[in-house]
Amino acid sequence: MTAATTLLAALEGSGHRTTGPRRIVAELVAGQDGAFTAVGLESAARAGGVHVGRATIFRAIELFESLGVVERVDLPAGDHAYVACVSHHHHHVICTTCGRSTEVEDVGIEALARTVGRRTGFRVDEHRLELFGICPDCQRVASGT
Amino acid sequence: MTAATTLLAALEGSGHRTTGPRRIVAELVAGQDGAFTAVGLESAARAGGVHVGRATIFRAIELFESLGVVERVDLPAGDHAYVACVSHHHHHVICTTCGRSTEVEDVGIEALARTVGRRTGFRVDEHRLELFGICPDCQRVASGT
DNA sequence: GCGGCGAATGATACTGAGTCTCAGTATCAG
DNA sequence: CTGATACTGAGACTCAGTATCATTCGCCGC
Incomplete structure (x- = not known):
């Protein structure tokens, strides 16, 4: 769960705003404990009862990726997935x-x-x-x- | 161009039929001299004046892949591409x-x-x-x- | 604490890769 | 040649990912 903190810290440290939805996405990512897909996050959000727009999730992931705290990997099946990492x-x-x-x-x-x-x-x-x-x-x- | 022959040989050697469309796809693949995408092949076919259904192209690639004469790679941009190879x-x-x-x-x-x-x-x-x-x-x- | 600016959001429409279906066709064995 | 069946292709469909744009919200200065 401290992983979410790491993600948010990266956000702040780079001059981006720490908004509610981003906080939620960070929590979701941190709660995945492994590889996750954008779609997976979306349904995780729905399952968790929180509502975040699809576009926002994609944007947040993209942002985290550009900050180096999340990295893209391609699963053997061909899906685009991501993993949180320490840069x-x-x-x-x-x-x-x-x-x-x-x-x-x-x-x-x-x-x-x-x-x-x-x-x-x-x-x-x-x-x-x-x-x-x-x-x-x-x-x-x-x-x- | 002999690469097309290799592809077709693999086809025959595995009990699959050597059909016109597959021949065309093999030629296209052989003519790519590098990584290619399914969509790229499709437009290459169109550009070449030959007509092969989208589904057929996908199926042919899948088949070649299963025969080990074509391999999937993921481009840095995230596209799914393929390369012909010698197994x-x-x-x-x-x-x-x-x-x-x-x-x-x-x-x-x-x-x-x-x-x-x-x-x-x-x-x-x-x-x-x-x-x-x-x-x-x-x-x-x-x-x- | 308040206000304003610009970044962020999200509903929604859109795009396009890849899949599925099914009737019709072509290949190959006998 | 003929039958069994593998293959084909048109097109509808799915669904991940993107673009748009009016609205909202976080941050900063006052």
């Missing part, structure tokens, strides 16, 4: 069962990108690494009892 | 300027995935690595004349 470069491991995500500090992919650049002649500017698997909890559940 | 595990470097893509044989990401697994406790089953940059040709063009 700076890192990647995510996403549980395909429960959707929870964990951040992974740089594991040497920069070097890997350089290798690719050298090998192909490309100037590699950007990369996206997403890992999918089963989180410890779900493994425990899956492995009988 | 088995590898990754792509995609030029953000011209869209051309190059395959990269495994560069040690398996090890990287294992490291992540060890560090997070996740059982990493799947990963997606996409590299974006500027290809040699575009670099040349960009760097004055």
